[in-house]
Amino acid sequence: MNILAIETSCDETSVAIIKDGHKEIATTILSQMNTHAVFGGVVPEIASRMHIENITIVIEDVLKKANMKLTDIDAFAVTYGPGLIGSLLVGLMAAKTLAFIYNKPLIPVHHIAGHIYANNLVKPLEFPLMALVVSGGHTELIYMKEHYNFQSLGSTLDDAVGEAYDKVARVINVPYPGGPLVDKLAHQGNDSYNLPLPLNDDSYNSSFSGLKSAVINLVHNEKQKGNAIIPENMAASFQNRVVEILTKKTMHALKDYNVKNLIVAGGVAANKGLRESLTKECITNNINLIIPEIKYCTDNAAMIGAAAYYAYKRGDQADLNLNAKAVETLK
C-alpha cells in the first residue's frame, strides 16, 4: 500500500511516499527555518504563507523522486494536529483535495504518532514499548502495548523541553534556533551553576518553566553584580538538569511497566547530551534503545506516512469534514 503523506504542522513543508508503513520511497522537506530566524522564532502567519506557496511544488518533487503518478497512490495521509492552525490547514486542504479527486482514503495522523513511527522506518517497532517524545512543542512519555495503541503516562505541565532550550538560548545570547547550539555549547562547558532539578518527584510528568526561570534569574543577578556569565557553563548546567530528569523519569517508567524497549522521538531526540545519557542507562539496565537518525527526528512527512499505515489498519479514516486541530491529545 503506497501512502502519500503531507506534513505542514509548523515550519516545514514536507511530502513523502511510504510503502506499507516502513519503506520510504521518497521524501521532500522544504524548511522555512532561515526565514523565521530573522524574527527569532516561527511566525505563524509567515509559515502559513510559505506553505501555500510551496505545497504543490513539494508534491511534484516527491512524485518525481519516486517516479510515480498521483494515480499510483492508494491513500492520502495528513497531519491534522496538533500544530499551528493556519499551517496545518494548507496540508489538510491539499490532502483532502487529492483524496476527493482520486476517491481514495483520507487518513488523519496525529503529529506525535508520526514522531513515534519515524522509528518504524529504521527498524520495526517491538512491543510493548515506551516512547519518550521530546520536541519544541511536546514532552511526553507514552506506553504502547501494540501498534497504534497509545497510553500517555505523563507530559510537561508547562513548557515543552525544546521550548525551554530556545528560551534559555535567548538569555545566554545564542541565536535561533537555540536548541542544537546550546547542546553544542554544553559539551564545551562545565556544570558550574547551581540550578534545581525540575519536578523531581515520582510522577511521569515534567516541568521546565521553573528551571528556565532559574536560569533567567541567575543571569540577571550575575549581571547586576557585574559578573560575566560563561555561556558554555550555563548551557552545561541547564542541559545536565534537563537530561538528568528526563532520563530518571524515563527509566522509572520502563521499570514500573516492565518494558524493555525504549524509543526516543521528536526534534530534541537529536540532542547529544540526552542520547549519551539514555544510551548509558539503557546499557546498564538491559533496555533496547532506538533513537532515529537525525533526519527522522525533525518534522517530516515520512514519519506521517509510516504512522498512517497503522492508523489505517486500526480503522482510522476521515471524511471530507476533517478539520485541523491546534491542540489535540494522542489517542
Added chain:
Amino acid sequence: MKYLFIDSATANLVVAIIIDEKIKYFFNEHTANDTSSIIMKVIADAFKTANITPQELDKIFVSTGPGSFTGIRVGLTVAKTMAFALNVPVIPISSLEIIASSTPDNSNIALIDARRGYVYAGIYDKNLNNISPDKHIKLVDITVSGTYISYDNIEGAIKPNVDILKVIKKHENSSRVNPHTLNPRYLKLTEAEERLQKND
C-alpha cells in the same frame, strides 16, 4: 465547457459549477469560521449535483483575495492542488471584483473589513473593469463616490448579490496561471514583517 468556481476569501463561501454557461450548482452562504471544515464537502456536493467528475473540468476560477488570510488559503489550496494534479487551467480573480459584480452600477466600491478602521477596497465599473486597484486602505480615506458593497457591516454598504456568470464571462479567456505560482493576494504584510520594516 465545465467550470468550477471557488471564492473563500470573504465571510461568504461561494462555490459554483457552470456547464455551458449555465449554473448547475451554486452555494453562497455565510460560513465565516467554518469555511475550512465545510468547503471540501460543499465541493464534493457540487460535483455530485452537477453530475460531473473533477477529471472532466475544463477550467477552475478561484478568488485569490484580498480578504481573510486563512480563508483565501483554504479555497486557493484546493484550486492549486486540483489544477496541479489534473493539469486543468486555473484562473485567478479578485475577491473584490466578485463582490463588485453585484450591481449594474458604474462605480462599484467593493469592500472587505480589514479591522481597526481599515478595509480592502476595489472599484469596478459595470463591465467589471478595474477603475481603482484593490488596496488596503482606511475606510475614511475613500473619496470616490459610488455604490458601497460588502458582506461585512460597513455603514452605507449594500449586501452583495454576486453575478458569477458575469465574472466568468469576463475572465473566460484570461490566460491560465501555473498552479505552482498561483498565490494569495493578501495586499498586506504580516504584523511581524511590518514591525521589522518599522525597525529598519
